[in-house]
Amino acid sequence: MLLGKIGKISSYTETVDIVFRHANKAAEEEREKVKGKLRIDKSRGIELTRIRTVTSELNRIADRIIKNFPSFDNLNMFYQEMLRLRFDTEQIKKSLGALQWMKETVARIEREVGRKIKDEKSFRDINPFRRQFYARVDSIVKKVASDFILLEKVRKYLRDMPVLKERMFTVSIVGFPNVGKTTLLSKLTGSTPEISPIPFTTQRLNLGYYKKLIQFVDTPGTLHHFEEMNEVEKLAYLAMKYVSHVIVYIYDATEPYPWTQQEALDTEIKKLNKPLIYFLSKDDLLSAEKIAELKKNIKGLIIGQEELIQKVEELERNI
Ligand SMILES: Nc1nc2c(ncn2[C@@H]2O[C@H](COP(=O)(O)OP(=O)(O)O)[C@@H](O)[C@H]2O)c(=O)[nH]1
Numbered sequence: 001m002l003l004g005k006i007g008k009i010s011s012y013t014e015t016v017d018i019v020f021r022h023a024n025k026a027a028e029e030e031r032e033k034v035k036g037k038l039r040i041d042k043s044r045g046i047e048l049t050r051i052r053t054v055t056s057e058l059n060r061i062a063d064r065i066i067k068n069f070p071s072f073d074n075l076n077m078f079y080q081e082m083l084r085l086r087f088d089t090e091q092i093k094k095s096l097g098a099l100q101w102m103k104e105t106v107a108r109i110e111r112e113v114g115r116k117i118k119d120e121k122s123f124r125d126i127n128p129f130r131r132q133f134y135a136r137v138d139s140i141v142k143k144v145a146s147d148f149i150l151l152e153k154v155r156k157y158l159r160d161m162p163v164l165k166e167r168m169f170t171v172s173i174v175g176f177p178n179v180g181k182t183t184l185l186s187k188l189t190g191s192t193p194e195i196s197p198i199p200f201t202t203q204r205l206n207l208g209y210y211k212k213l214i215q216f217v218d219t220p221g222t223l224h225h226f227e228e229m230n231e232v233e234k235l236a237y238l239a240m241k242y243v244s245h246v247i248v249y250i251y252d253a254t255e256p257y258p259w260t261q262q263e264a265l266d267t268e269i270k271k272l273n274k275p276l277i278y279f280l281s282k283d284d285l286l287s288a289e290k291i292a293e294l295k296k297n298i299k300g301l302i303i304g305q306e307e308l309i310q311k312v313e314e315l316e317r318n319i
């Protein structure tokens with residue numbers, strides 16, 4: 001879980017409305033309590049309650065956001081990079097800092113105005129202090145209007161993110177399109193892979209779980225140029241780079257893509273320096289001679305999913 005429990009982050013105008021409404025309600029309750037007191041004491045009590053309520057409500061709103069947002073530097077690189085696909089992460093930090101500034105500034109002004117209200121001798125002069133306070137609070141919250149908007153966008157993005165279990169032993173299934181990656185994932189992890197929706201795209205990142213112990217990630221696309229990948233491909237690539245412990249590279253000798261290209265992609269994948277397992281798909285379509293020849297050429301080539309899962313479990317125990 002990346003985000004703690006934060007509901008929708010309201011806009012500047014909504015926030016000011018909510019806060020002032022709470023303050024007015026608290027002031028009405030206070031009005032009941034101060035009945036029978038001197039006019040100046042009544043006025044002081046009511047207005048102090050009002051400005052304190054504004055401050056505490058803004059505190060509550062800011063803290064709920066600040067405390068529940070993930071701390072980026074502690075996030076797994078997968079999530080850091082994933083956020084960078086959409087957002088300027090430095091700006092997110094600044095926006096969280098802006099909320100901290102907002103709450104501290106309002107608290108300071110509340111102390112300042114509170115002192116004036118306490119010192120004021122004429123009840124007629126108390127209301128203007130409150131009006132001043134409201135105007136200043138409004139302009140402070142307005143200064144962080146764009147921060148509220150950004151943080152709400154980030155919140156929605158994080159809420160809809162695929163829940164990769166970044167601490168689980170993870171295997172990425174990689175290879176050219178149509179070599180049989182998704183089929184293999186389904187066979188290894190049950191017929192319907194657990195599917196996570198990606199916001200704003202129609203495509204999905206396929207995740208599958210073997211005995212609740214091993215997470216498999218299906219990697220769509222050809223993984224050639226990061227900039228040219230669509231968002232799902234990028235996520236799959238980032239999962240392979242930052243979350244996977246092992247990569248299963250699929251060779252398909254029926255050649256939906258030319259063999260030389262499959263070898264070239266293999267060379268690229270090797271650069272990630274992760275334990276690499278070679279798997280031959282569609283062996284049912286190949287002659288025994290062809291399979292023997294491939295086994296000779298590709299060291300450790302695995303044929304059949306039973307042998308594959310054995311190998312993965314062995315690595316899971318040893319890594
Ligand atoms: N005969 C045979 N066909 C397979 C095998 N694995 C996948 N296919 C077929 O190859 C095509 C592409 O498979 P798919 O899993 O979608 O490939 P992906 O694009 O790598 O995910 C589909 O028509 C599958 O039915 C296999 O082991 N044997």
Ligand SMILES: [Mg+2]
Nearest residue numbers: 181182218220
């Ligand atoms: Mg597929």
